[in-house]
Amino acid sequence: MTDEATAFAPGHVTAFFAPYPHDDPAVAGSRGAGLALSDGVEVTVRPTGSIEDGGRIFLDGTPTEMAAVTGVLGSLDPDSREGDCESGGLPADVDVRTDLPVGAGFGVSGAAALATALAANDAFDLARSENELVRAAHVAEVEAGTGLGDVVAQFRGGLPIRLEPGAPGHGEFDGLPARPRVEYVTFGELSTEAVLGGDLDPVRTAGEAALTRLRRRPTVDELLAAAREFAEDAGLLVPAVAEAVEAAEAEGSRASMAMLGRTAFALGTGLSDAGYDATPCTVHPTGATLVGLGGP
Amino acid sequence: MTDEATAFAPGHVTAFFAPYPHDDPAVAGSRGAGLALSDGVEVTVRPTGSIEDGGRIFLDGTPTEMAAVTGVLGSLDPDSREGDCESGGLPADVDVRTDLPVGAGFGVSGAAALATALAANDAFDLARSENELVRAAHVAEVEAGTGLGDVVAQFRGGLPIRLEPGAPGHGEFDGLPARPRVEYVTFGELSTEAVLGGDLDPVRTAGEAALTRLRRRPTVDELLAAAREFAEDAGLLVPAVAEAVEAAEAEGSRASMAMLGRTAFALGTGLSDAGYDATPCTVHPTGATLVGLGGP
Numbered sequence: 350m351t352d353e354a355t356a357f358a359p360g361h362v363t364a365f366f367a368p369y370p371h372d373d374p375a376v377a378g379s380r381g382a383g384l385a386l387s388d389g390v391e392v393t394v395r396p397t398g399s400i401e402d403g404g405r406i407f408l409d410g411t412p413t414e415m416a417a418v419t420g421v422l423g424s425l426d427p428d429s430r431e432g433d434c435e436s437g438g439l440p441a442d443v444d445v446r447t448d449l450p451v452g453a454g455f456g457v458s459g460a461a462a463l464a465t466a467l468a469a470n471d472a473f474d475l476a477r478s479e480n481e482l483v484r485a486a487h488v489a490e491v492e493a494g495t496g497l498g499d500v501v502a503q504f505r506g507g508l509p510i511r512l513e514p515g516a517p518g519h520g521e522f523d524g525l526p527a528r529p530r531v532e533y534v535t536f537g538e539l540s541t542e543a544v545l546g547g548d549l550d551p552v553r554t555a556g557e558a559a560l561t562r563l564r565r566r567p568t569v570d571e572l573l574a575a576a577r578e579f580a581e582d583a584g585l586l587v588p589a590v591a592e593a594v595e596a597a598e599a600e601g602s603r604a605s606m607a608m609l610g611r612t613a614f615a616l617g618t619g620l621s622d623a624g625y626d627a628t629p630c631t632v633h634p635t636g637a638t639l640v641g642l643g644g645p
Numbered sequence: 646m647t648d649e650a651t652a653f654a655p656g657h658v659t660a661f662f663a664p665y666p667h668d669d670p671a672v673a674g675s676r677g678a679g680l681a682l683s684d685g686v687e688v689t690v691r692p693t694g695s696i697e698d699g700g701r702i703f704l705d706g707t708p709t710e711m712a713a714v715t716g717v718l719g720s721l722d723p724d725s726r727e728g729d730c731e732s733g734g735l736p737a738d739v740d741v742r743t744d745l746p747v748g749a750g751f752g753v754s755g756a757a758a759l760a761t762a763l764a765a766n767d768a769f770d771l772a773r774s775e776n777e778l779v780r781a782a783h784v785a786e787v788e789a790g791t792g793l794g795d796v797v798a799q800f801r802g803g804l805p806i807r808l809e810p811g812a813p814g815h816g817e818f819d820g821l822p823a824r825p826r827v828e829y830v831t832f833g834e835l836s837t838e839a840v841l842g843g844d845l846d847p848v849r850t851a852g853e854a855a856l857t858r859l860r861r862r863p864t865v866d867e868l869l870a871a872a873r874e875f876a877e878d879a880g881l882l883v884p885a886v887a888e889a890v891e892a893a894e895a896e897g898s899r900a901s902m903a904m905l906g907r908t909a910f911a912l913g914t915g916l917s918d919a920g921y922d923a924t925p926c927t928v929h930p931t932g933a934t935l936v937g938l939g940g941p
Contacts (some may be wrong), residue, residue, distance in 0.1 A: 362888035479820035567774035
């Protein structure tokens with residue numbers, strides 16, 4: 350008999366990115382950099398008697414649909430063929446809990462998919478390695494069209510620099526050795542699918558320039574400066590966010606826009622100093638992990 | 646002016662390993678698997694006025710020599726050429742604090758080198774990336790002859806599987822998605838240098854067999870079973886450790902020997918159930934990180 354299991358994945362604010370779509374979703378991804386946040390997503394996977402009873406997803410108690418989570422339950426089912434999500438899926442309900450706003454640039458869908466993979470592995474004794482679970486979540490997220498680089502960054506934690514795109518075995522990382530305090534304020538949703546479905550060339554050009562800049566001087570200050578330049582050059586900055594970013598900068602803070610959401614984030618207390626009702630958090634050094642102790 | 650900075654690196658018990666020496670210390674390393682522990686090493690780097698005033702290393706307050714730490718201070722000095730540790734080094738004293746026994750298979754020297762790199766980067770505003778700092782610590786550890794795989798595992802945290810040897814850019818990882826409780830008991834030192842200087846062929850053969858076994862079924866139980874088989878087949882099991890391992894197994898626990906130390910470790914409470922005065926700890930999911938908050 351299997352028991353329920355719970356895992357946590359940090360939210361991830363992308364500071365800048367260069368998208369690299371690919372027919373193979375494990376190879377698809379993005380280069381770029383961002384911040385894994387102490388605010389994140391907790392997922393409990395509760396095995397049910399049969400697939401007919403299960404497959405329900407609850408977001409903070411309310412039934413919802415999350416394609417990336419459904420995709421993970423499908424691909425991790427030992428009775429399914431890879432990528433064949435129609436054929437069944439693990440017989441489980443999934444409780445997703447988060448204080449983060451959805452669709453606002455925190456990678457909630459990626460975090461939910463990743464935490465689902467970790468919790469399902471424990472609940473069903475699937476005996477998958479971490480790379481296999483991250484890959485399942487990355488593939489489900491790419492296939493859902495909701496993100497390209499959040500999952501691998503959320504697994505790593507800290508301030509990840511994505512040197513090469515893709516799931517484990519393809520992607521490569523560096524990181525910034527700092528743990529700054531961060532604030533954020535959100536003005537609503539922005540469709541990742543719409544942006545990723547548009548012309549990606551200017552985004553890729555601006556993202557590569559930002560990555561080159563950061564690798565030349567890998568510091569937190571430079572991360573934010575590169576993010577700011579990227580937001581302008583890629584043409585992604587939206588007015589409400591631009592106003593908040595400029596207000597935080599006027600207070601002497603580094604700030605930029607969360608990619609992709611109507612969200613401004615700043616180092617230290619720049620946003621609250623400027624009068625915004627901003628949420629404080631820290632960088633999450635660990636990355637996604639089981640909650641409670643696995644094993645004996 | 647620069648301030649002191651502090652970083653933590655977890656202890657790392659190697660469960661099994663296949664050594665791959667190489668003329669380039671960044672390429673040298675080992676494949677294998679192990680456990681990053683909540684018990685670890687905390688290092689404070691305190692800048693001094695000049696190199697003549699600094700360069701002292703204290704282990705729990707007592708002056709000591711740690712070649713890997715000295716090597717890190719040398720290679721991170723912006724005024725030094727790489728590998729030229731004679732030419733100076735960062736002007737700093739280093740305080741190493743740990744509850745772990747030294748020379749007993751916990752990778753204390755690697756942890757000290759890694760935490761020194763992270764703390765020195767912060768204290769001297771060196772603007773190095775995480776990969777650069779891990780590489781500096783790995784190279785210093787390999788050149789000191791005190792370890793081949795601890796540093797990269799201590800940076801990653803969790804239950805690291807080292808798929809490919811070497812520093813970031815060469816090494817590759819997977820991991821076990823579990824966070825078991827662990828106990829350990831130590832019976833004294835074992836010279837890593839002496840073992841790594843001997844005939845490595847039987848160790849490599851046993852290590853590769855253990856890695857193949859674990860990758861076939863990546864679970865904590867299999868990690869310990871593979872470790873146990875490795876200790877026997879590589880001819881590294883010492884009598885006092887063998888006795889403790891067997892006693893823990895008689896209590897229904899999985900146990901093996903820390904490579905390389907006169908240390909037995911077990912899952913759960915196997916060693917204390919068997920009457921040993923064992924130290925309990927958990928797996929450290931984060932890996933090495935700055936203590937206190939870097940940045941604003």
